[in-house]
Amino acid sequence: MRTRVKICGITRLEDALAAVDSGADALGFVFYAPSPRFVEPAVAEAIIKQLPPFVTTVALFVNASVDQVQTIMAQTGIDLLQFHGDESPEYCAQFDRPYFKALRMSPDIDVVAETKRFSLARGILLDAYRPGVPGGTGEAFDWERIPSDIDKPLILAGGLDQSNVVQAIRRVKPYAVDVSGGVEAAKGLKDCEKITSFMNEVARAN
Numbered sequence: 001m002r003t004r005v006k007i008c009g010i011t012r013l014e015d016a017l018a019a020v021d022s023g024a025d026a027l028g029f030v031f032y033a034p035s036p037r038f039v040e041p042a043v044a045e046a047i048i049k050q051l052p053p054f055v056t057t058v059a060l061f062v063n064a065s066v067d068q069v070q071t072i073m074a075q076t077g078i079d080l081l082q083f084h085g086d087e088s089p090e091y092c093a094q095f096d097r098p099y100f101k102a103l104r105m106s107p108d109i110d111v112v113a114e115t116k117r118f119s120l121a122r123g124i125l126l127d128a129y130r131p132g133v134p135g136g137t138g139e140a141f142d143w144e145r146i147p148s149d150i151d152k153p154l155i156l157a158g159g160l161d162q163s164n165v166v167q168a169i170r171r172v173k174p175y176a177v178d179v180s181g182g183v184e185a186a187k188g189l190k191d192c193e194k195i196t197s198f199m200n201e202v203a204r205a206n
């Protein structure tokens, strides 16, 4: 099966269209205010309205209030929710939208047990762990730590770029890969050439 691609941290229409033109399957919009990739909901709404069909849009939250999630869902019509903080299964499952849960690969995490906890999640995203930084670290983690018996679609994230994504796909065989920093000119500003190179490498691995 073809490895799908989510390009995260979209803040500009030109970057969204470049990602779509290059074949990205999903676009991520970060609604976590301290992130340099934070995008105002109104900007995300305007971008989403101008996307062609068959592109999945993802709203990314870190321990957001219920009201914030519901307000952004209503305003943007986003397709999927990504919870990247310490959210509980009950919190994640309360919204009228499918979600996937991000797990950061801390030294003591039990990925299989955590995956079972989020039984209603559409997928599990595994990301690098840096204390105090919820995501977008630009760092890869040891892919050997990924259990072979995860019973949900696996989205691999953390420090991916054109130089390591083929190795990542061949080693991990994830349902999808997720990239942010590896296709940027600066935080929050994507680089079209890096996007194209990354997608070409993914195609080479598929």
Ligand SMILES: O=C(O)c1ccccc1NCC(=O)[C@H](O)[C@H](O)COP(=O)(O)O
Pocket: 008, 009, 028, 030, 032, 035, 036, 037, 060, 062, 084, 127, 134, 135, 136, 137, 138, 139, 157, 158, 159, 160, 178, 179, 180, 181, 182
């Ligand atoms: O991207 C961010 O700035 C961010 C901030 C806080 C929580 C999550 C964040 N990003 C989540 C993602 O899905 C990123 O794509 C993922 O962490 C990988 O980022 P990178 O290592 O830069 O490719």
